[in-house]
Amino acid sequence: MCKEITPFVKWAGGKGQLIDKIEERFPTEFGKSINRYIEPFVGGGALLIHILSDKRYENVKEIYINDINVRLINTYLAIKKSVDPVLELLKTYQDEYNQLFPTKEDQKAFRTHYYYTKRDLFNSYKDDLIHSHIEAGKPHVESAALFTFLNRTCFNGLYRVNSQGDYNVPMGRYVHPRIYDEANLRALSQALQRVTILTGPYKNLSSLISEHSLVYCDPPYRPLTETASFTSYAKFSFNDEDQKELAEWATKMAAENKGYFILSNSDPHNIDKNDNFFDDIYRDFTIERILAKRRISRDKSTRKDVYELLIHNK
Numbered sequence: 001m002c003k004e005i006t007p008f009v010k011w012a013g014g015k016g017q018l019i020d021k022i023e024e025r026f027p028t029e030f031g032k033s034i035n036r037y038i039e040p041f042v043g044g045g046a047l048l049i050h051i052l053s054d055k056r057y058e059n060v061k062e063i064y065i066n067d068i069n070v071r072l073i074n075t076y077l078a079i080k081k082s083v084d085p086v087l088e089l090l091k092t093y094q095d096e097y098n099q100l101f102p103t104k105e106d107q108k109a110f111r112t113h114y115y116y117t118k119r120d121l122f123n124s125y126k127d128d129l130i131h132s133h134i135e136a137g138k139p140h141v142e143s144a145a146l147f148t149f150l151n152r153t154c155f156n157g158l159y160r161v162n163s164q165g166d167y168n169v170p171m172g173r174y175v176h177p178r179i180y181d182e183a184n185l186r187a188l189s190q191a192l193q194r195v196t197i198l199t200g201p202y203k204n205l206s207s208l209i210s211e212h213s214l215v216y217c218d219p220p221y222r223p224l225t226e227t228a229s230f231t232s233y234a235k236f237s238f239n240d241e242d243q244k245e246l247a248e249w250a251t252k253m254a255a256e257n258k259g260y261f262i263l264s265n266s267d268p269h270n271i272d273k274n275d276n277f278f279d280d281i282y283r284d285f286t287i288e289r290i291l292a293k294r295r296i297s298r299d300k301s302t303r304k305d306v307y308e309l310l311i312h313n314k
């Protein structure tokens with residue numbers, strides 16, 4: 001039996017809520033003749049982790065995940081290959097972060113100092129160094145543990161970097177953040193043994209796509225409002241030109257390589273009924289508008305039901 005696993009990071013645009021809807025659009029041959037799953041923009045990997053936990057997908061022989069965020073991919077690799085030392089560090093961070101102080105003010109001062117010291121340490125390991133570890137087949141364990149710690153203790157689980165690539169999210173306000181989650185990370189580590197983990201631009205995956213592949217693309221959302229930009233996950237932003245390029249790539253891959261595609265994005269009709277950006281660029285696909293609950297800007301008063309797009313070539 002597969003163990004229930006939950007994503008190890010919170011991730012902007014996490015697909016937790018939409019899993020059932022996406023799954024309903026899987027081709028019936030998935031797990032049979034379609035036995036390769038490819039996720040070029042894996043992020044927090046909500047759908048990947050669902051697939052890994054569900055017995056129905058045991059026969060999916062090959063699973064490939066990719067993300068342009070090198071430090072995120074290093075963390076997946078470290079959990080896959082070196083879960084013991086990652087857990088050891090996380091246990092230490094959790095014990096240190098949760099230690100008791102005589103007053104709340106003392107605790108807050110300590111935690112603030114601790115968080116920003118760990119953030120500086122994380123930023124001292126530059127992308128090039130992490131890349132060289134990945135290429136040598138030896139993920140950087142401390143960067144992976146710091147990545148997980150920061151994700152659990154930062155503001156809203158955001159991942160944002162400045163122009164130098166330094167992670168700059170402030171501390172969050174969690175009272176009991178779960179930093180060390182041994183059972184989940186061990187189960188994930190075991191499940192990741194059947195996953196090939198890659199880092200780079202999504203187009204690097206072209207040669208993997210064939211009529212036996214299901215490709216799920218969840219690129220950075222096209223922002224609905226100018227203030228609600230969630231598109232800076234990595235140094236590379238994802239603007240309208242990038243969305244168009246992705247649509248052209250998916251159209252070509254679906255036609256020439258015969259891959260089965262599912263893509264998700266925000267629905268511009270939430271704001272402007274005349275904005276047919278995705279309808280135009282995905283004119284060769286089926287576009288469905290699915291009800292989801294999420295915030296459309298940082299202002300809590302604008303939290304409401306919104307539609308998301310599921311785009312596919314079923």
Ligand SMILES: C[S@@+](CC[C@H](N)C(=O)[O-])C[C@H]1O[C@@H](n2cnc3c(N)ncnc32)[C@H](O)[C@@H]1O
Nearest residue numbers: 011013014015041043044045046068201202218
């Ligand atoms: C919306 S998130 C994916 C969320 C994910 N489905 C989840 O459930 O957490 C988009 C991801 O695309 C990655 N990304 C951005 N540009 C990319 C590119 N050109 N190639 C590959 N990945 C990219 C970002 O680093 C980010 O992790």
